[in-house]
Amino acid sequence: MNDIGKQAFSSLATLIACQGVNQVAIVCAGQAHSTRAAASQLCRQLSRCQHHSLMVDMGSEVTSDANTCLSLDDISSHTLIAEDQVFDQLSLALEGGDRLNAQSVAQALLRWQQCYRCVVFSCDYYAGADAISAQVGCRHVVLMVAAGQTTDSELQAFSLEMSHYGLTVLAVVMDNRFMPRLGQSLASSIMARRHRLPGWCDRLANWLSRTAYCNGEWR
Known part of the structure; x- marks a missing residue:
């Protein structure tokens, strides 16, 4: 993440701390991009605001292994959290046709918020069924856009989706790594x-x- 990205997430972390936001979903407008780096950067900046945070990674890069949580409905969503001095992490990989639902997200958030000041979901593409459930559960969304690649139609579709569910968009952060120099x-x-x-x-x-x-x- 370049210095501009770090500055953007530093400002976002300050906003989250000042407004008392304790859960947020980070999504992107295109299917080809990942939000993991953005979620990690936000959690790092939150730690500088004395906010102990948890990153829940449910993006396309998650693979099922011994440290991967397959359900938010049981205690595994606590026991498989990987602890770290800066921020803790949980990889969420649903099996087969399983789908995440907003109620499960909301209930898991209530449990996690007993230990964490903020929970950050890394969701990748905003329109995926599981990503929508995470966004509805969190109620607060940060959108990542790719400079030179994200189209107006993608932004309009995202805006309509947020309006439909009544979600709050905290920020739109531009990733300029793909922008032609x-x-x-x-x-x-x-x-x-x-x-x-x-x-x-x-x-x-x-x-x-x-x-x-x-x-x-x-x-």
Whole structure:
């Protein structure tokens, strides 16, 4: 996560602490992206606000293993939590045709909140059936959008979904990792026309592709 992302999640953690929000679901607008890194970053920033937090990872990267919780309806949702000094984690992988429901999420949150100031769900794609249940249970949502990839229609569909369930969108955070860099784009354009620009075009293209100022890394 770049410095801009860290700053965004630092501000979000402060907002959550000030408003007394104790559960939040992090989702993304596209099916190809993961929210795990964002959820981890938020939990790290919450720890700086003296908020002991739990991250519940129910994203596509979760695999069933000995440390994976398969149900929120029993004590396994407590006993399989991996504890850490910064924030605790629980991987949630549902079996077969099992589906998460909002009531189970709400009940699990009541149990977890006896130990944690904030519970953060990493849900990946917002429109998945399990992700919707997590969002309805949490009532508070953070949307991750991919710069240069998330479309207007995806944002409109997300907005309608949130309105339908009456959910509160705390923040929209932009992930610019997939955004084409200006310098790299200019370098590619120059190299495509190198036969018209003999001699110095290689040096110029190399400078454009490497200079921090043209690639969003200037400080």
